Amino acid sequence: MNEDQQKQRAKTRIQQRNRELIREAALNVFSQQGFRGATLDQIAERAGLSKPNLLYYFPSKEAIxxxxxxxxxxxxxxxxxxxxxxxxxxxxxxxxxxxxxxxxxxxxxxxxxxxxxxxxxxxxxxxxxxxxxxxxxxxxxxxxxxxxxxxxxxxxxxxxxxxxxxxxxxxxxxxxxxxxxxxxxxxxxxxxxxxxxxxxxxxxxxx
Incomplete structure (x- = not known):
């Protein structure tokens, strides 16, 4: 495996991890606040990510x-x-x-x-x-x-x-x-x- 392939695999693992972090955080926020009461800021904070980083993976609260x-x-x-x-x-x-x-x-x-x-x-x-x-x-x-x-x-x-x-x-x-x-x-x-x-x-x- 060359260096580019190794970097791509590492990037993919990070992306998968971040998606799971977002899903877990959103599950906590949505189950406690409901859809209307939940915000992207709350989900990002719970996931330990910035809001722009969260939006890289999911374009909206509705998508999550x-x-x-x-x-x-x-x-x-x-x-x-x-x-x-x-x-x-x-x-x-x-x-x-x-x-x-x-x-x-x-x-x-x-x-x-x-x-x-x-x-x-x-x-x-x-x-x-x-x-x-x-x-x-x-x-x-x-x-x-x-x-x-x-x-x-x-x-x-x-x-x-x-x-x-x-x-x-x-x-x-x-x-x-x-x-x-x-x-x-x-x-x-x-x-x-x-x-x-x-x-x-x-x-x-x-x-």
Whole structure:
């Protein structure tokens, strides 16, 4: 490898590192302040970069926000993609619930970022919500309908079953402060939620 190639590789590593610094800083700022309350100055300061340096990587606050949301939506959809039509219905659905709850536990800032965007009318996510999200929910809803028609799970409106799973798992991230305040010290909300949601959906899904 010649000297020019070594310099280019070093430059690429620095660029990748700075992009990740910006994403991490923006995630903190957006999840705390919301999109409207966040500023590029706040993000640059949190990232330890100058504002002109930040703008070299992302041309606007909107661009950073959309980048985060796009990555987040892919992460959020992975557990639903994993729902296997060839698997045991109850096992597959309960595993989906567990994976969604684990995402809330492991990525609470990302969950709140997504919730803030939805509460604002999803102006930066409309195309994605009506595109890949809807297509995936439609696909998996057909799987749920098929399982119900075979008598393997209760006959429930499939989209609303998915909505219920989203609501009951993401609540623990989006309202974490409230959950911990109500439960008090000495409680592990996610461990308790695992047990409760297993019981709840097992009963709900039984034909």
């Amino acid at each position: 926000h959309l980048d985060l949301l796009s990555q987040l939506l892919d992460t959020w959809l992975d557990p639903l993609r994993a729902l296997d039509p060839a698997g045991d219905p109850k096992t597959e659905i309960l595993e989906y619930v567990r994976r969604k709850l684990d995402l809330s536990r492991d990525f609470p800032r990302e969950s709140r970022l997504f919730a803030n965007e939805i509460l604002q009318g999803a102006p930066r996510l409309t195309e994605l919500l009506g595109g890949k999200l809807k297509a995936l929910v439609d696909e998996k809803s057909e799987v749920l309908r098929q399982w119900a028609s075979e008598g393997r799970i209760a006959d429930l409106p499939p989209q609303h079953l998915i909505f219920a799973i989203w609501a009951l798992t993401q609540h623990y991230a989006d309202f974490e402060v409230q959950v911990r305040a109500v439960l008090g010290e000495g409680h592990d909300p996610y461990a308790e939620a695992h047990d409760f949601l297993d019981l709840l959906f097992t009963k709900l899904l039984t034909p």
